[in-house]
Each structure stands twice: as structure tokens, then as C-alpha cells.
Amino acid sequence: MAMDLKLEGRTALVTGASRGIGRGCALALAAEGVKIAVGARRRELLEELADEIVAAGGERPAIIVTPDLAAPGGGAYRVKDAALEALGRIDILVNSAGRSQNPDYPSPMPYDAPDAAWDQEMQLNYVTIRQLTLSLVPAMIERKYGRIINISGKTEPRELHTASPAKAAVHGWSKGLSRQVAKHGVTVNSIPPGKIISEQILRNYSEQQRQETSKWISSGEFGDPSDIANLVVFLASPLARYITGAVIPVDAGFRRFAY
Amino acid sequence: MVKDWQLKGRGALVTGTEGVIGQAIAEALAAEGVNVCSVNGKEGAEAIVEQGTRALGRVDILVNAASEVRRPDNTPADIDAASWQAAMDRDFELPRRLTHALVPGMIEAGWGRIVNIIGPSEPLFFSAEYAASGALQGWAKSLDREIGANGITINCIQPGIIKGTAAAAHYDEAALTGMEDPVIPFGEMGDAADIAHAVVFLCSPLSRYISAIVLPVDGGLSRHQH
Numbered sequence: 001m002a003m004d005l006k007l008e009g010r011t012a013l014v015t016g017a018s019r020g021i022g023r024g025c026a027l028a029l030a031a032e033g034v035k036i037a038v039g040a041r042r043r044e045l046l047e048e049l050a051d052e053i054v055a056a057g058g059e060r061p062a063i064i065v066t067p068d069l070a071a072p073g074g075g076a077y078r079v080k081d082a083a084l085e086a087l088g089r090i091d092i093l094v095n096s097a098g099r100s101q102n103p104d105y106p107s108p109m110p111y112d113a114p115d116a117a118w119d120q121e122m123q124l125n126y127v128t129i130r131q132l133t134l135s136l137v138p139a140m141i142e143r144k145y146g147r148i149i150n151i152s153g154k155t156e157p158r159e160l161h162t163a164s165p166a167k168a169a170v171h172g173w174s175k176g177l178s179r180q181v182a183k184h185g186v187t188v189n190s191i192p193p194g195k196i197i198s199e200q201i202l203r204n205y206s207e208q209q210r211q212e213t214s215k216w217i218s219s220g221e222f223g224d225p226s227d228i229a230n231l232v233v234f235l236a237s238p239l240a241r242y243i244t245g246a247v248i249p250v251d252a253g254f255r256r257f258a259y
Numbered sequence: 260m261v262k263d264w265q266l267k268g269r270g271a272l273v274t275g276t277e278g279v280i281g282q283a284i285a286e287a288l289a290a291e292g293v294n295v296c297s298v299n300g301k302e303g304a305e306a307i308v309e310q311g312t313r314a315l316g317r318v319d320i321l322v323n324a325a326s327e328v329r330r331p332d333n334t335p336a337d338i339d340a341a342s343w344q345a346a347m348d349r350d351f352e353l354p355r356r357l358t359h360a361l362v363p364g365m366i367e368a369g370w371g372r373i374v375n376i377i378g379p380s381e382p383l384f385f386s387a388e389y390a391a392s393g394a395l396q397g398w399a400k401s402l403d404r405e406i407g408a409n410g411i412t413i414n415c416i417q418p419g420i421i422k423g424t425a426a427a428a429h430y431d432e433a434a435l436t437g438m439e440d441p442v443i444p445f446g447e448m449g450d451a452a453d454i455a456h457a458v459v460f461l462c463s464p465l466s467r468y469i470s471a472i473v474l475p476v477d478g479g480l481s482r483h484q485h
Contacts, residue, residue: 001290002261002262002264002290002291003262003264003287003290003291003456003459004261004262005262032262155485171484171485172484174484175482175483175484178444178479179444179479180444182444182445182446182478182479183441183444183445183446190485194468217407218403218404218406218407218408218470218471219407219408219410219467219468219470220407220408223468224468227467227468227469228468230465230466231460231466231469234460234465239456239460240456240457241445241453242419242445242449242450242453242476242477242478243453243457243474243475243476244444244445244478244479245444245475245479245481245484246474246475247484247485248469248472248474249469249472250468250469251468251469252407252412252468252469252470253400253403253404253407253470253471258396258397258400258401258471259380259396259397259400259473
């Protein structure tokens with residue numbers, strides 16, 4: 001029998017959905033018949049995404065304008081409430097909101113950067129993910145189906161920047177959670193993206209820097225958000241029921257460690 | 260809605276099809292319209308390559324699934340030199356030789372998929388097979404650096420404990436999946452189909468940007484967090 005994703009009728013919340021990887025994940029899940037809620041800061045971009053999904057024949061996603069998820073406190077819980085109000089339940093959570101460096105500071109992070117500059121990036125890149133996930137997991141356990149998919153990072157930092165400790169926290173926390181919920185049909189996996197063309201990349205890398213970076217990519221080319229989204233769709237499906245607690249790079253060999 | 264994995268018409272050489280995992284892989288690829296040449300891996304690399312290219316014309320996909328069961332409770336003294344060599348030949352040299360023989364054709368075609376079914380990275384006991392599996396992981400990562408620019412991906416899949424395999428016969432399912440401290444958090448041994456699904460995904464053009472990875476398909480068995 002040919003391999004069928006069996007995702008029609010499932011529900012998903014995708015954060016960071018206005019651009020780049022999150023946007024690609026939203027499009028790909030919607031194309032497989034998943035009812036989605038899309039969260040980001042910028043409403044007009046989410047509306048554009050929603051229009052595109054409808055034009056492609058999908059159901060219009062629920063739009064959630066999120067608070068600043070780097071701010072301290074419980075912004076994640078408001079996102080959770082809005083998603084449940086829109087969809088009733090969340091089967092699939094794609095944690096794609098995040099960034100590689102505090103935008104108010106240069107890279108590498110200065111030694112004297114204040115605590116708040118580090119804390120807010122930990123909040124965005126790890127704490128928000130933990131808060132959102134743990135508030136949705138009990139219902140997934142009850143329904144015996146859940147998919148937590150974190151867009152993380154390769155944890156091979158070239159220098160000091162704010163995302164690397166947070167992404168490492170995501171991996172460690174994901175491993176513990178995955179072992180605890182596995183018997184309930186809930187999987188937890190993380191995807192370190194390689195160099196994916198996105199608004200963030202185009203903002204952070206000059207053309208020359210992109211060419212330099214390409215030398216470390218085995219394929220020689222930057223990837224596309226759809227490359228990440230294709231794995232997200234596979235992991236979200238029942239076909240990947242036995243894959244959990246994994247860190248699965250989508251990076252055309254960019255990362256250096258072999259194992 | 261049936262998903263198109265875009266594999267129709269591709270040619271795949273699959274070793275180890277006398278085992279449940281190899282067999283499930285061959286069946287899953289065939290179900291996607293792939294022309295499959297199944298071999299049991301007992302012959303030498305040259306004979307296998309000749310068989311595959313004769314049957315398929317061009318080999319687009321190579322799945323190395325012919326590794327053997329690990330025998331537990333070995334000490335170094337239990338494994339003589341010939342046994343070490345046999346393990347390395349079967350679990351590392353054969354996949355390596357098959358890959359090196361078939362890669363030039365993939366480079367010429369500008370497309371290829373190599374998937375290796377390997378052992379775990381967390382040895383619970385001493386065996387020659389663990390050494391061979393480690394060699395294969397390192398080789399695969401370095402080979403990707405060399406061939407990745409040609410539309411070829413090379414990946415390893417690490418099955419957990421899969422029903423029907425010779426390895427599974429060594430384990431008491433109840434002890435592995437007991438609720439107190441389950442060795443397998445999922446609660447059951449895996450099915451060969453779980454591995455086959457991951458192989459189809461890694462062979463598909465949809466995974467073109469995934470290469471040089473080690474993908475555990477193990478129900479949460481492994482402990483490393485990266």
C-alpha cells in the first residue's frame with residue numbers, strides 16, 4: 001500500500017508563521033488537509049498567508065496575533081488560549097517562533113550585555129516553547145495523539161550568541177518530555193535548520209557572506225523553507241509514530257559533528 | 260488524499276531483504292512505484308552491483324539493510340580475528356563497497372539516495388558490530404562532504420528494537436516495555452514498517468536537503484539529547 005500521510009482533519013498551531021520556516025510549515029500542513037492556527041506578531045503578513053492557503057484550496061487558518069514572546073511572563077499561555085478557542089483542540093504544535101541573536105546587539109554578544117538581553121532570548125527561544133507545549137500536552141495525552149515539533153538550532157556555535165544556550169535547552173527538555181509522553185502516542189522532536197533562505201538570513205548575511213557559508217553546505221546551496229516543512233509534515237503524521245526524542249537536522253550536511 | 264512521494268520509476272537496490280526490515284523496505288519502495296532489486300547481502304559487493312545494474316539499468320537508490328544480529332555477552336577474548344573481520348566486512352565494508360561502486364552512476368545522473376540501516380550509538384554490551392556501525396557513521400558523514408553537491412543524499416537510520424528481527428529475540432518484551440522504568444518509552448517494540456516509512460521519506464525528493472544525518476527510529480529508546 002502506498003504511503004499515505006493520513007493528516008486530514010488534524011489540527012495544528014504554528015508559531016512564527018508570518019515568514020520563513022514557520023510560514024512554509026503552515027502552507028505544507030494546510031496542503032495536507034490540516035486545520036491550522038497561525039501565530040506571529042504581524043497581522044497583515046498572517047492575512048496574506050491565509051489568503052494564499054485559501055487560494056490553494058485549503059481552509060482559511062485561524063489568525064493569532066501574538067504578544068512579544070521574548071517579553072517575560074505568560075504570552076505563550078495567551079497564544080494557547082487563542083488557539084484552543086479557534087480550533088477546539090491542537091494535535092500538532094510547530095514551535096517555529098525564534099531567532100538566532102538579540103536584534104539589539106551585535107554578534108558576537110558583548111561580554112557586558114545585561115542580563116535582560118540574555119533573559120529575553122531564553123524566554124523567546126526556550127521558555128515560550130516549554131510553556132506553550134506543556135499547556136497543550138495534557139489534552140494530547142488524553143486523546144492519545146500529539147506531535148510536538150521544535151524548530152531549533154545546530155548547537156555548534158561559532159561564537160557567543162543568544163540562541164545557542166536556548167536551543168540546547170530545547171533539546172534537553174525535549175528529550176526528557178519525549179520519554180515521558182511516548183506511551184501516550186505523543187512524539188517530541190526537534191529540527192535544527194541549516195542555512196535556509198528567509199527574511200532573517202537575507203537580513204543577517206550579505207551576498208558574499210552567503211557564498212562563503214555555502215562552502216560548508218555539502219549541496220553547495222542554501223535551502224528553502226519547504227525543505228523543513230516536508231520533514232515537519234512527515235513527523236506530524238502517524239507514519240512517524242516511532243520517531244521521538246530525536247534531533248533531525250535539515251541542513252545538507254552543514255553541521256560538523258558526525259554522530 | 261494520497262501523497263506523491265515522487266519516486267515512481269526510480270531503481271533501488273536493497274540488501275538484507277531476507278530480514279523483516281529489509282523486506283519491509285523493499286515492499287514500501289515498490290508500493291511507491293520504485294523498481295526494486297532485492298539481494299540478501301551474502302554475496303560479494305561486485306556480484307551484488309552486477310545483479311543490481313543488470314536488473315535496474317541504473318541504480319538511483321541504495322539501501323544497505325544487511326547487518327547481522329549482535330551477539331551479547333562477549334568479551335574481547337570471545338571474538339577472534341576472523342570474527343572481527345567478518346563483522347567489519349558485513350556491516351561496514353559491504354555497504355561501503357556497494358556505495359563506492361554505485362556513486363559514480365548517481366553523480367552522472369545528478370541524483371541519488373543512499374540509506375544505511377545501522378546499529379545504535381549507545382552500546383549496552385561489547386560486540387564487533389558496534390565498531391563496524393561506528394565506522395559506517397563516520398564514513399557516511401565524510402562521504403557526504405564529497406558527493407553532496409551532486410543531488411545525492413546519504414543518511415543512516417538507527418532502528419530501536421524491532422519486532423521480528425533476530426536482535427529482538429534476545430529481549431523479553433515485557434521487561435522492555437514495563438511501566439515502571441520502560442526501556443522503550445513508546446511501550447512496544449517497533450514494526451519493520453516504522454523503519455520502511457522513514458526510508459521512503461529519506462529516498463523521496465522531498466528530503467533533498469537532509470543528508471549526513473543519523474535518524475533514530477526507536478520509540479524513545481536512545482538517551483542522547485544532542
